Amino acid sequence: MKATAIIVRWILPLTIVAFAGVAVITLLQLDTIVNNTLYSYGLTFNDVWYVPYLNTIRTTLAMMGLIAVVAIAILAATFFFKATKKNGTAQENGSPKDRHWNTYKLSDGSTIRIKTSLKGVKRLNTYTADGKPVYSVKADNMVEVVDAPRQLMKPNEESQDS
Numbered sequence: 001m002k003a004t005a006i007i008v009r010w011i012l013p014l015t016i017v018a019f020a021g022v023a024v025i026t027l028l029q030l031d032t033i034v035n036n037t038l039y040s041y042g043l044t045f046n047d048v049w050y051v052p053y054l055n056t057i058r059t060t061l062a063m064m065g066l067i068a069v070v071a072i073a074i075l076a077a078t079f080f081f082k083a084t085k086k087n088g089t090a091q092e093n094g095s096p097k098d099r100h101w102n103t104y105k106l107s108d109g110s111t112i113r114i115k116t117s118l119k120g121v122k123r124l125n126t127y128t129a130d131g132k133p134v135y136s137v138k139a140d141n142m143v144e145v146v147d148a149p150r151q152l153m154k155p156n157e158e159s160q161d162s
Helices: 003-040 047-080 157-161
Strands: 102-105 111-127 133-147
Touching: 003 047
Parallel strands: none
Antiparallel strands: 102 111, 111 133
């Protein structure tokens, strides 16, 4: 798995959950300071300041909870559901017989397999900008149609005679 995919699928949601957890703990500490410490210094209860304060605390806790739930849902989705193959992308083949074949699902509904057969390789007396040698390759591509929609198939000659 590429580093970018690991970051997006695991590290980013876990970081969001951690930040939401720290924010909730900090908010609860602030509530403890107001409800315990400030009363000991003479703070008097009044609906004018307490109702907006309580609504702010409740709203912020609810938002942090929703953020944590969404991040956990993203983590669960990446863990339980595999990414689907997109149209025109290579699919990994599991059996040893199919090794070295790349399977592609095309936009017209056809499925093809391609295998490259190496005929020869020659190192040229040329180098890339970063100093790597350049090679000339002779290869044949074998293409096999695995599946095709009926409308793309050649019509039967028997059906044309009738």
